[in-house]
Amino acid sequence: MTRAARILLVDDEVPIQRALAPLLRSRGYEIDVCGTGREAIDLVHRHPPDLIVLDLGLPDIDGTEVCRRIRQESSVPIVVLSARGAESDKVAALDLGADDYVTKPFGPEELLARVRVALRRVFNSDGEPAGRIQVGDLAIDYDRCRVIRGEEDIRLTPKEFELLALLARSADRVLTHRTILKAIWGANAVAQPEHLWVLMAQLRKKIEPDPSHPLYLLSEPWVGYRFSTGPADTDA
């Protein structure tokens, strides 16, 4: 059960939109298009993409600023397009959080290859985007924002699902409290660790068979939390 990777294409020039959107769709990606930085930042919240292709020459906000703002709240890969080939432009964008920088004019296959490279890091190792993760008797459905345990269809709130999805995507690896707080509440938000404690408690109450002896959502004291996919953990 795989789902298509969702790519947000941010470019105000219609000819480029006309060229790139169908190209990307033809490779099986699901494409959202917008033409301004403001829309882009908004869409990252409302309809989080798996990757962003960002043209630096936007009519409203400067492209590097868009890059910076997105990076404050999300670690989604950003591939920058730009007509400016100067070294200083590249360095600025890359240091502000862009993952790649492609100078116009560019070959379509090169762009596609660089998109594949960036997506390789988002999705699991088999290269196929995973719309669903099955762990034990827990199934996480990213498409529907749902979790199914056995026959039971568990409804989560947006924040609960975000937390679960975040941890499950980095399954078996520890995410620090800081990382989680930044990912869910945003970098500049005044998120306190306490927020995370209670969210975690609610989530455990919903998906753990025995909330006081978690199977999936394990705490690594003084470090962070970890989503466990199997008996790779130490004793209770």
Add this chain to the structure above:
Amino acid sequence: MTRAARILLVDDEVPIQRALAPLLRSRGYEIDVCGTGREAIDLVHRHPPDLIVLDLGLPDIDGTEVCRRIRQESSVPIVVLSARGAESDKVAALDLGADDYVTKPFGPEELLARVRVALRRVFNSDGEPAGRIQVGDLAIDYDRCRVIRGEEDIRLTPKEFELLALLARSADRVLTHRTILKAIWGANAVAQPEHLWVLMAQLRKKIEPDPSHPLYLLSEPWVGYRFSTGPADTDA
């Protein structure tokens, strides 16, 4: 607190070695250099780097093949350098596992920026290297602040882990008490040597097979402590 990232530079052209190695060193990276694909593959095993800068034009093995072989065994980021700017070359290298592709001639600052981008993914936000380091028969897991000795998974407290990580990074070299105190409790803190004594005792109790006859955490009287990787110590 943080260790320098180790970069393996693979290039057979001496002028490029002469230019890049000092440049990278000047930015605080630790650099290994080699000139053939065979050496590169060997070094990835023997002295695992945090990032590889790989010139495609090697005398022995084709660069893309080197890329593929490294990728079979390691997920270390690879930044490719090449004189060939054809789209098909770029696509081939990127699809075989390269993380970036820089065409010669390139500006030094652009290369540095792309190196920073690739390293961003290896090191977590605290600047600590992600993953594991193997020292002697002790595996230090930076992700989970844990130590694995044989089958045993030992949980350390933050301070204990910091002390161990500090000493292990300078394995087989003596760190003075002052150095350790400053590193762990901060330069201006009113840290007393006594704090270090008891922390060391607790750490030894956890990771030493026989805490009163330490194998790893050796004390150098009147000087400091040393992490020993094996029976290379000069006892009396």
Add this chain to the structure above:
DNA sequence: GAAACTCCTAAAGACTTCCTAAAGCGCTCG
């Protein structure tokens, strides 16, 4: 408008960390 829901705030309690204190061991030097 009322009801339902999400999410923040507060607080009690179990548990862990780590500073402090103090006793003990071995080495060096008077």
Add this chain to the structure above:
DNA sequence: CGAGCGCTTTAGGAAGTCTTTAGGAGTTTC
């Protein structure tokens, strides 16, 4: 030989981390 110093080791308690529950402000839904 004994005093002094550097280091080891143990123990207790203040401070901190994390779990869990409950209540209420703000928002959405009908």
